Amino acid sequence: MDFSIWDIMTDLGLISLLLLLGMILRAKVGLLQRSFMPASIIAGVLGLALGPNGFGLIPFSDLIGNYPGVLIAVVFAALPLSTEKFKWSEVINKVGGLWSYSQIIMLLMWGGGLLFALVLLVPLFDVHNGFGLILAAGFVGGHGTAAAIGDAFAQQGWEEATSLAMTSATIGAVLAIVVGLLLIKSSANKGQTNYISSFNELPEELRTGLLPESKRESMGNDTVSSISIDPLVFHLAIVVLVTTIGYYLSVFGESLYANLAIPAFSLSFLSGLILMQMMQAVKVDQYIDKGIMSKIGGSATDILVAFGIASINLTVVANNIVPFTILILFGIAFAFFFYRFVSQLYFQENWFEKGIFTFGWITGAVAMGIALLRIVDPKLKSKTLDEFGLAYIPMAPVEILVITFAPLFILSGQHWLFTIITIGASIAIFIFSYYRRWIKFNIKENA
Secondary structure: OOOOHHHHHHHHHHHHHHHHHHHHHHHHOHHHHHHOOOHHHHHHHHHHHHOOOOOOOOOOOOOOOOHHHHHHHHHHHHOHHHOOOOOHHHHHHHHHHHHHHHHHHHHHHHHHHHHHHHHHHHHHHOOOOOOOHHHHHHHOOHHHHHHHHHHHHHHOOOOHHHHHHHHHHHHHHHHHHHHHHHHHHHHHHOOOOOOOOOHHHOOHHHHHOOOOHHHOOOOOOOOOOOOOOOHHHHHHHHHHHHHHHHHHHHHHHHHHOOOOOOOHHHHHHHHHHHHHHHHHHOOOHHHOOHHHHHHHHHHHHHHHHHHHHHOOOHHHHHHOHHHHHHHHHHHHHHHHHHHHHHHHHHOOOOHHHHHHHHHHHHHHHHHHHHHHHHHHOOOOOOOHHHHHHHHHHHHHHHHHHHHHHHHHHHHOOOHHHHHHHHHHHHHHHHHHHHHOOOOOOOOOOOO
């Protein structure tokens, strides 16, 4: 295949055009505003429809399906470099209940989805043993995790995984909003909300995505002088270096043992974590601006989402449409059960707000959870986001481990062991929650 560096540049230029078009459509089209769809998803859908997997009007190169695997490594490399310091005592004492609830539903979505597929879908439809992981890869993690899981499986021969996982993430984002809005309307009529607000009362910027001057914030602070190096280039250099180290470690692992295919994104995360610890030890971490690092990771995620959706192979989805649909329906039912019943066991105050937020992020990633929360709690008085930020700190390493090793378990024939570990861990956390009195069985209908 003839390749030029301009192939990458033109691909980025075309996806940038679609991202800008998606932003404009979100700002101007009422239907898209009500859907809360990010511009990256709109861009990806346009790329899918008009690109090589659709009508072929946009001349993407043959590399379009390779970008998500690279970009997810960038996202994970930036993650430990953008995390603030914390105290474990603050996490356990303040948000133990929310952590327990969120960790359980996350693990059960992975293990339960796999178990459901192994028991029902694999025997009936002869799908891959890892088919059940497609649910959590798309719903819980969104397009970033979908890219990671898809890339891990693709390296070992199951190339259909990427298209299925990306489709799962896209459908999950749509269902999170559609079902979430229906739940909000129903619960408001029953008086189960504390801070309910109609869509028309939401701030203009939440609907259009455009910030007025009075609400604009700085992306970050300069930590080095531009006389020496531009601050953005400094931060980008660190992230790209960490990503490259992760990639070389992955290649080195495969050279030692052919079946040892640890994904580059996991090793990039580990490299970033070690680098951050080293910088903190010599007290130079002050030169890393967490805001800029977070923006770098967020930027890579937007481009990843757009490329990921645009590269979906619709033929693969069509060939698996029946088992795929059944798996998605199971995921929605599972998330609804936790929202409607389990959330009331954990949250004696603001159970609806916390429950609907968790429903949003467990089906359509955190962005969709925030969108639903801002509808029912526009001023964020329930403190759900603040608490989730702390609760996610101990959840992050667990998620990294699951994303890293889930494909390895499947590919080594240990799929049943993976279900036992994830479901067993969920049961243990539930018992621990009861012991710590985070769970109370006096359910209240009203929030």
